[in-house]
Each structure stands twice: as structure tokens, then as C-alpha cells.
Amino acid sequence: MILHEKISAQLPAWRERIKSLAKEHADVVVDHVTVGQVVGGMRDIKSLLTDVSYVDPAHGILFRGMPIPEVLKKLPKARGNKIPLVGGFYYLLMIGELPTKEQAEEVEAEWAKRSEVPDHVYKMLKAMPKETHPMTLFSQAVLALQGRSVFASRYHSMKKDAYWEAALEDALDLTAKLPIIAAYIYRMKYFGETKKLKYNPKLDYGANFSKMMGVADRKGYAELARLYFILHSDHESGNVSAHTMHLVGSALSDPYLSFSAALNGLAGPLHGLANQECLGWLLDVYKQFGGVPSRDDLYKFAWDTLNSGHVIPGYGHAVLRVPDPRYMAQLEFAKARFPQDDLIRLAEMVFDVVPTVLKEQGKAKNPAPNVDAISGTLQYYYGVRDFDFYTVLFGVGRALGVTCNYVWARALGQPLERPKSLTTKMLEDVVAKASQPAQ
Numbered sequence: 426m427i428l429h430e431k432i433s434a435q436l437p438a439w440r441e442r443i444k445s446l447a448k449e450h451a452d453v454v455v456d457h458v459t460v461g462q463v464v465g466g467m468r469d470i471k472s473l474l475t476d477v478s479y480v481d482p483a484h485g486i487l488f489r490g491m492p493i494p495e496v497l498k499k500l501p502k503a504r505g506n507k508i509p510l511v512g513g514f515y516y517l518l519m520i521g522e523l524p525t526k527e528q529a530e531e532v533e534a535e536w537a538k539r540s541e542v543p544d545h546v547y548k549m550l551k552a553m554p555k556e557t558h559p560m561t562l563f564s565q566a567v568l569a570l571q572g573r574s575v576f577a578s579r580y581h582s583m584k585k586d587a588y589w590e591a592a593l594e595d596a597l598d599l600t601a602k603l604p605i606i607a608a609y610i611y612r613m614k615y616f617g618e619t620k621k622l623k624y625n626p627k628l629d630y631g632a633n634f635s636k637m638m639g640v641a642d643r644k645g646y647a648e649l650a651r652l653y654f655i656l657h658s659d660h661e662s663g664n665v666s667a668h669t670m671h672l673v674g675s676a677l678s679d680p681y682l683s684f685s686a687a688l689n690g691l692a693g694p695l696h697g698l699a700n701q702e703c704l705g706w707l708l709d710v711y712k713q714f715g716g717v718p719s720r721d722d723l724y725k726f727a728w729d730t731l732n733s734g735h736v737i738p739g740y741g742h743a744v745l746r747v748p749d750p751r752y753m754a755q756l757e758f759a760k761a762r763f764p765q766d767d768l769i770r771l772a773e774m775v776f777d778v779v780p781t782v783l784k785e786q787g788k789a790k791n792p793a794p795n796v797d798a799i800s801g802t803l804q805y806y807y808g809v810r811d812f813d814f815y816t817v818l819f820g821v822g823r824a825l826g827v828t829c830n831y832v833w834a835r836a837l838g839q840p841l842e843r844p845k846s847l848t849t850k851m852l853e854d855v856v857a858k859a860s861q862p863a864q
């Protein structure tokens with residue numbers, strides 16, 4: 426299999442680099458840690474290692490060093506489409522090189538081969554109470570698949586050097602099944618349909634998802650699915666879902682156990698739920714003014730939001746200092762396809778007005794939009810209007826990045842993660858010592 430072949434070829438050099446860092450340079454200081462960081466959620470402490478992606482304050486996410494516009498331009502596409510094949514993108518994340526079209530299609534074919542979802546998963550989903558949150562269902566379905574983990578079944582018999590091979594099997598099996606599971610949850614929860622879904626091997630990942638979701642009537646949803654999964658795949662390793670996958674995986678829990686945990690983190694309001702709040706805010710504006718407001722009315726509405734003590738959702742970023750390229754890619758997608766849609770026109774006006782308002786307020790370090798400012802709006806356009814489902818879509822995309830990280834973490838023998846804690850008193854003692862005059 427192509428991914429196995431390529432990783433095998435790269436491994437000796439990577440292992441040598443890590444060995445050299447760990448053995449010869451272990452005592453070199455990377456950064457210092459402040460009291461503010463210890464009490465402040467470990468913000469920005471440089472302590473995670475990944476080569477899959479990096480968030481650059483000036484360029485946004487770089488996937489294997491490549492900015493989003495380049496990724497979208499250079500990766501192979503299915504005939505007649507403008508957005509790359511997800512299989513080719515997975516190849517890029519996993520291998521760090523641009524695939525040929527054949528290589529991208531090979532990954533797509535692997536997914537088609539591995540896509541069947543066992544009966545017990547459907548039964549389990551059907552048996553859950555109607556009001557169960559779609560993210561709970563999604564996470565449960567991943568756990569229900571865990572019995573099939575190659576990593577878990579081989580664990581006692583394989584050598585450490587071979588962990589990554591079992592992890593790669595699980596990564597491909599798991600990512601292959603997620604579009605079916607997500608679409609099934611959507612059809613079951615919002616339309617009461619419980620027919621098993623089938624993956625069509627003649628179609629790619631995005632087209633399959635679009636078909637299974639049943640929103641293929643509005644042309645372009647397969648393209649949006651491809652774009653959405655690519656843009657939400659990875660965001661270096663410190664965010665909650667990626668970090669959870671890494672932490673749980675470091676205990677050598679298999680990819681199913683680790684990814685289910687990552688999804689539980691993604692389900693939190695401070696992580697994956699933000700996109701629905703942004704769409705909610707846009708719809709509030711739309712409702713209040715009975716359509717797209719004037720620029721002045723929007724300016725006033727934005728100030729009212731701030732004055733009432735709320736943030737403007739979809740704007741600001743912890744790391745980025747420019748408009749999020751993931752936002753720009755989605756805005757361009759919408760402008761090229763449905764520029765006259767009211768919510769897109771409104772989103773564009775917000776992009777014009779809100780940064781000015783935030784600059785005038787002077788608090789936000791980055792007054793520009795982030796990915797969430799528009800992703801729900803695009804789903805809304807295609808008729809996917811059940812807000813609580815949006816995080817499931819995010820989860821399908823996020824699996825691409827975190828499973829690559831899992832495979833490479835095992836390949837490079839990344840150890841159990843075990844930071845050290847202090848008590849409050851110890852931290853106070855550190856502060857007292859630091860404020861003593863130097864002798």
C-alpha cells in the first residue's frame with residue numbers, strides 16, 4: 426500500500442533526527458515558562474512536536490509547510506472539480522509530499538475498500554434515545570468500532586518498531602468509515618431514516634459523503650465537503666482535539682480509543698461549537714433587520730453586541746494575526762458559486778465592518794475573522810441547518826490530521842506524555858523567590 430511504502434522509506438532518516446535530538450541535545454533550552462502560562466492553560470508553552478502542520482501567525486495553518494492556497498491549487502482533483510481529492514490531501518499530511526493523481530486515487534481506493542460499517546454500530550446508534558447529541562453518537566460509534574482495532578489486537582505480539590504499521594491500518598479503517606457514520610447520524614437524527622448507507626467505490630470521499638447526506642440536490646455539496654474536511658483537518662498539536670488524541674495515544678491506547686476521546690474534547694463549547702454561534706449571530710442580524718442591513722445598522726449592531734458584554738463570534742484568534750486563510754478559502758468558494766445569497770452578502774459586509782469595530786474597541790489582538798465566521802453559513806446554504814450537527818462535520822475533517830499524527834507518533838516512538846504539576850503554594854514560593862532582591 427502506497428502510504429506504508431512511503432513511510433517505510435522515510436522512517437530511518439526521521440528516526441535518526443529524533444534520536445540525535447533526544448540523545449545529543451536533550452539539555453538545550455527551548456523556552457522559559459512563566460507563572461502566567463502555568464495558571465493560564467499552558468498557553469503558548471512550546472512543548473509539543475509535530476511535522477504534520479504548523480500555525481504561522483502571518484500565514485495561518487501550513488500543512489506540511491504548505492499554505493492553504495497552495496494546497497488547494499497544487500493537489501490533484503477529480504475530473505471537473507476545483508477542490509482537491511481528500512485522498513490526495515491525506516497523502517500530503519501523512520507523507521509530506523504532493524501526490525500524483527494516481528497516488529491520491531490509491532488512497533481513495535483504500536478508503537472505499539475499508540468503508541463498511543459493521544451491523545452492531547448501526548444497532549447501537551438506533552438504540553440510543555432520540556435526544557442524544559450527535560457528537561455523543563459520533564464518539565460512541567467510534568468506540569463501538571474499537572473491537573476491530575489492529576493496533577489493540579496486535580499489541581502483545583508486535584515489536585515497538587511495528588506499532589506504526591498497525592496504527593496506519595487503524596487510521597485508514599477509521600477514516601474510511603467516518604463519512605458513513607456521520608451521514609447515518611444525520612439521516613437518522615433529523616429525518617428518522619435508518620437505512621444502512623453504502624460507500625460507492627466509483628466516487629471519491631467528498632462525493633460519497635455528499636450522496637450519503639442526501640443534500641446532493643444542491644450542486645456543489647461534494648466540493649464543499651472536500652473543502653471543509655481539508656480545512657478542518659489539523660491545526661498543529663496544542664488545540665484540544667489534537668492534543669487529546671496525542672495524550673491518550675501516548676498511553677498506547679489505540680486510534681479508536683484516542684479519537685473517541687478527541688471527539689469528546691471537540692464537542693466542547695470552547696472548541697468545535699463556535700461555528701454554530703457565528704451563524705447564530707449572522708441570523709440574529711438578518712432577523713432583526715428583516716434582511717441584509719445597511720452598513721451603518723450593522724456597525725451599530727456590532728457595537729451593541731460588544732456593549733452588552735459579548736464577543737463577536739468568528740472574529741479574533743489566539744495565534745493568527747491576519748484573516749484566517751481557512752475563512753478566506755470558504756468565502757472565495759461561496760463568492761464563486763452563490764455570490765447573491767443573502768447570508769453570504771451579509772458575511773461579506775460583516776468582514777468589512779466588524780474588524781473596524783474591534784479595532785475601535787482596541788481589545789482584540791486580531792480583529793480579523795477566523796474559520797468559524799463562515800463555515801456554518803456555507804452548510805446552511807446547502808440545507809444542512811441542524812446546528813448541532815456541524816461539530817460532527819468538523820470531527821470527520823479533524824480525524825485526517827490527528828490520525829496522521831498518531832501514526833507518526835508511534836513511528837517515532839514518542840513517549841508517554843507526563844508534564845509535572847505544582848501546588849499553588851509552590852507557585853507562590855516561586856513568585857516570592859523571584860521578587861527577592863538579588864544578593
Ligand SMILES: CC(C)(COP(=O)(O)OP(=O)(O)OC[C@H]1O[C@@H](n2cnc3c(N)ncnc32)[C@H](O)[C@@H]1OP(=O)(O)O)[C@@H](O)C(=O)NCCC(=O)NCCS
Nearest residue numbers: 699735736737738739740741742743788789790791795797
Ligand atoms: C478566538 C478567541 C477566543 C481568542 O482569544 P484570545 O487569544 O484571548 O484573544 P485576544 O488576546 O485578542 O483577547 C484580548 C481581548 O480581546 C477580546 N476579544 C478578542 N476577540 C474578540 C471578539 N471577537 N469580540 C470581542 N472581544 C474580543 C478578548 O475577549 C479579550 O478581552 P479581555 O482582555 O477583556 O479578556 C477570541 O478572539 C474570541 O473570543 N473570539 C470570538 C469567539 C470565536 O470566534 N471563537 C472561535 C475561535 S476559532
